[in-house]
Amino acid sequence: MSPPASSRPTGRRASALLSRALGWRPPRLRPSRFELKISLALVLSGVVPLVAALWLAGRLADENLAFALNPRVLARLESTPTLFRDLFQARKQLYAEQARSIARGLPAEAGDLKTYLEQAVHRTARLRRAAVLDQEGTALAEAEATEPNPDGEWRGAPARVALRGGAVLECTFAIEARFFADLDEARELAEFYQSAGALRGDIRRSYLKAFGALLAVWALLAGLSGFWLARRTTRRVSDLIQAVRELAQGNLEVQVDPGAAADEVAGLARAFNAMVREVRESRDRIVYLEKISGWQEVARRLAHEIKNPLTPIQLAFQQLQVRFRASTSQDPELEKLMGEVGEIVREEIGTLQRLVEDFSSFAKLPEVRPEPCELGAFVEEFVRTSPQLTEGADVEITRGLSESPVALDRALMRRVLANLVKNAVEAAQPARARVHIGIARFNALGVVTIGDEGPGVEPSLRSRIFDPYFTTKGDGTGLGLAIVKKIVLQHGGEIAAGERPGGGALFTLSFPVVAADEPEVRTEPAAG
Amino acid sequence: MNLRALARIAALACALAGAAALAHEVPASLPMTLEARNGRLRAHLDLSPAFPPDLARQVGNGLTNVIAVHLALVSQASDEVSALYSREIDILYDVWDEAYRVTVKDVDADRPRSQTLTFQNYRSLRSYLSELRQTDLGPLSALGTGSWIVQTRVEVNPISKELLERTREFIANPASGSRVSGSSRSVLGVMASYLLRGSDSGAEVHRFRSAPFTVREVTVR
Numbered sequence: 001m002s003p004p005a006s007s008r009p010t011g012r013r014a015s016a017l018l019s020r021a022l023g024w025r026p027p028r029l030r031p032s033r034f035e036l037k038i039s040l041a042l043v044l045s046g047v048v049p050l051v052a053a054l055w056l057a058g059r060l061a062d063e064n065l066a067f068a069l070n071p072r073v074l075a076r077l078e079s080t081p082t083l084f085r086d087l088f089q090a091r092k093q094l095y096a097e098q099a100r101s102i103a104r105g106l107p108a109e110a111g112d113l114k115t116y117l118e119q120a121v122h123r124t125a126r127l128r129r130a131a132v133l134d135q136e137g138t139a140l141a142e143a144e145a146t147e148p149n150p151d152g153e154w155r156g157a158p159a160r161v162a163l164r165g166g167a168v169l170e171c172t173f174a175i176e177a178r179f180f181a182d183l184d185e186a187r188e189l190a191e192f193y194q195s196a197g198a199l200r201g202d203i204r205r206s207y208l209k210a211f212g213a214l215l216a217v218w219a220l221l222a223g224l225s226g227f228w229l230a231r232r233t234t235r236r237v238s239d240l241i242q243a244v245r246e247l248a249q250g251n252l253e254v255q256v257d258p259g260a261a262a263d264e265v266a267g268l269a270r271a272f273n274a275m276v277r278e279v280r281e282s283r284d285r286i287v288y289l290e291k292i293s294g295w296q297e298v299a300r301r302l303a304h305e306i307k308n309p310l311t312p313i314q315l316a317f318q319q320l321q322v323r324f325r326a327s328t329s330q331d332p333e334l335e336k337l338m339g340e341v342g343e344i345v346r347e348e349i350g351t352l353q354r355l356v357e358d359f360s361s362f363a364k365l366p367e368v369r370p371e372p373c374e375l376g377a378f379v380e381e382f383v384r385t386s387p388q389l390t391e392g393a394d395v396e397i398t399r400g401l402s403e404s405p406v407a408l409d410r411a412l413m414r415r416v417l418a419n420l421v422k423n424a425v426e427a428a429q430p431a432r433a434r435v436h437i438g439i440a441r442f443n444a445l446g447v448v449t450i451g452d453e454g455p456g457v458e459p460s461l462r463s464r465i466f467d468p469y470f471t472t473k474g475d476g477t478g479l480g481l482a483i484v485k486k487i488v489l490q491h492g493g494e495i496a497a498g499e500r501p502g503g504g505a506l507f508t509l510s511f512p513v514v515a516a517d518e519p520e521v522r523t524e525p526a527a528g
Numbered sequence: 529m530n531l532r533a534l535a536r537i538a539a540l541a542c543a544l545a546g547a548a549a550l551a552h553e554v555p556a557s558l559p560m561t562l563e564a565r566n567g568r569l570r571a572h573l574d575l576s577p578a579f580p581p582d583l584a585r586q587v588g589n590g591l592t593n594v595i596a597v598h599l600a601l602v603s604q605a606s607d608e609v610s611a612l613y614s615r616e617i618d619i620l621y622d623v624w625d626e627a628y629r630v631t632v633k634d635v636d637a638d639r640p641r642s643q644t645l646t647f648q649n650y651r652s653l654r655s656y657l658s659e660l661r662q663t664d665l666g667p668l669s670a671l672g673t674g675s676w677i678v679q680t681r682v683e684v685n686p687i688s689k690e691l692l693e694r695t696r697e698f699i700a701n702p703a704s705g706s707r708v709s710g711s712s713r714s715v716l717g718v719m720a721s722y723l724l725r726g727s728d729s730g731a732e733v734h735r736f737r738s739a740p741f742t743v744r745e746v747t748v749r
Contacts, residue, residue: 078589078591079589080590081589081590081591081621081623082589082590082623084590084623084624085590085623085626088623088624180624183590183623187590187591187592190591191591191592191691192691192694192695192698194591194685195687195688195691195692195694195695196695196698198685198687199687199692199695199724202724203695203699203720203724205723206699206720206721206723206724207716207720209719209720209723210716210717210719210720210722210723211716213719213723214715214716214719
């Protein structure tokens with residue numbers, strides 16, 4: 001909504017003109033109460049559920065942490081290495097026992113040792129190597145498994161049994177390598193959960209802080225968007241308030257831009273504009289009628305002042321002419337002069353009498369007595385019953401489809417139409433005139449257009465041609481269009497001069513359409 | 529009573545509460561011997577109260593246990609710190625070898641050192657942990673004529689930076705630790721991870737404080 005046109009101080013006016021030219025206006029930093037209220041409402045409506053969500057988030061974080069960091073789970077995880085320790089110890093004991101069993105069956109003969117060890121490796125599960133070493137550690141006999149370990153990758157688990165004479169039975173058993181990988185992973189996981197458990201309070205606080213920060217961001221965004229929305233609305237309301245103030249100060253040119261929105265504020269702006277237009281038009285109409293009324297008074301006095309001495313002048317000159325004819329003077333020069341002067345006096349007296357008649361006619365415009373009629377039918381009847389028009393011009397009538405019931409004073413409106421058609425005929429002279437008359441209905445207005453193909457009315461003169469005594473004709477009194485406009489205004493109508501498409505003048509008369517059942521016809525008061 | 533007055537009262541109450549809390553945290557006495565070698569002050573500390581015998585169950589659980597020791601040489605007159613020393617000890621009981629694998633990291637600005645040790649039983653491990661020997665506390669000349677104390681802080685299983693980072697990554701992207709590939713990052717998780725930067729919770733802390741000493745009490749060798 002653009003700022004209203006107004007009579008502001010020079011600086012503000014320059015700023016307003018610049019803003020309007022650039023389509024930009026300086027931002028108003030200080031928020032209005034309305035803006036603050038809307039922003040606050042949006043922040044509250046956004047924050048209240050978010051605060052509740054914050055509380056729920058705290059509960060949820062507690063429950064999730066309690067679920068994820070269950071002490072029983074943590075205790076189980078922490079005890080996993082102990083389970084592996086027990087497993088390893090059991091395996092070590094088993095392997096030690098198996099080694100002792102093998103030692104017990106060792107043959108006494110050294111030559112049988114290798115065969116025995118090979119058989120022992122073959123029949124003992126997970127035994128990968130067996131060797132008998134002497135005191136110096138030299139292998140007396142040894143055997144090694146050749147087939148792959150059935151449990152996959154393995155790690156050596158040694159078991160030693162001391163033999164008589166300082167010798168040693170050294171066995172290497174296989175223990176699954178995956179045990180160590182599983183142990184490492186379990187330990188890593190347990191350590192992680194242990195630290196997470198220790199950080200439980202910090203984790204909860206960090207989640208709440210994060211949620212609180214997001215809440216603050218949301219609240220800020222809600223506030224800003226609320227402020228933006230409020231400013232969009234209040235700016236238009238402020239413009240309306242300003243426009244109303246200017247209207248109250250008498251500025252009837254003020255208008256506000258309703259903008260592209262289709263909301264109530266835009267509707268209010270449109271209604272305001274329509275109201276101001278109507279007030280302005282009413283004011284213009286009243287001003288014009290008052291002005292015409294003044295000119296009518298002038299015309300009445302002029303007619304009176306001119307008419308009074310005119311008859312004595314005429315009688316006196318006639319007596320002079322009679323006495324001159326009856327005299328015995330034989331001066332041909334004087335006789336010729338008397339004839340010429342008599343002609344001039346009669347002509348000028350005739351002109352003055354016509355002027356007086358025009359002034360009197362203008363001054364004594366009868367009161368409008370409208371009666372319902374259909375505009376198109378009225379115009380057609382006017383043309384049909386005015387043969388002098390068709391003799392001097394080709395008249396073309398175009399009617400719209402809709403009828404236009406209006407209230408007209410038939411006699412006065414015939415005078416209006418006759419005047420306008422007469423102007424059209426005169427504008428075309430010396431050629432034969434072509435007059436285009438159109439009748440149509442636009443919403444609540446019945447419209448008559450009268451156009452010609454003459455030179456038209458210059459745009460600079462269009463605002464003045466309805467003023468009394470303004471004329472562009474050499475012999476005109478300048479009262480015709482003034483009378484026309486007064487009659488039209490007294491009917492509650494409007495008249496405007498323009499240019500006909502294709503060239504020539506175009507006069508547009510519009511009258512309010514009257515409902516068929518409307519009991520009374522409103523008319524403008526006849527000023528004067 | 530206006531808001532400012534209320535704020536002052538609240539601040540005073542907080543300060544008193546903090547002072548009361550500190551009053552309960554009286555550091556234990558720290559048995560210590562001092563000597564000077566090559567012009568540098570070296571301390572031998574007895575930290576055995578921080579490692580009671582029943583700690584064996586915890587350090588022998590097969591998980592990595594971390595001991596952090598922080599020393600500060602503090603002027604008794606001005607509370608000014610003259611030297612700092614930190615040591616981090618990672619203890620992992622090897623359930624296969626049935627031995628304690630110990631990694632010692634001395635955090636020294638000049639020469640960070642790391643060494644790996646193995647202890648067959650808790651008694652020897654405890655003995656090692658309890659005695660902090662030859663701890664370098666800076667040049668002897670820095671002591672001057674004033675009185676000094678050694679403050680020690682022993683933390684058992686503090687949250688290490690590595691674990692903290694792993695926890696933060698887990699919060700930011702819970703799917704990263706699982707065997708299912710894919711990312712599950714969320715704004716809330718990333719923000720919570722970011723806000724979990726600093727934490728000193730989780731540690732069992734032992735504080736020690738030596739008796740005041742002067743340079744005259746230092747045995748020069």
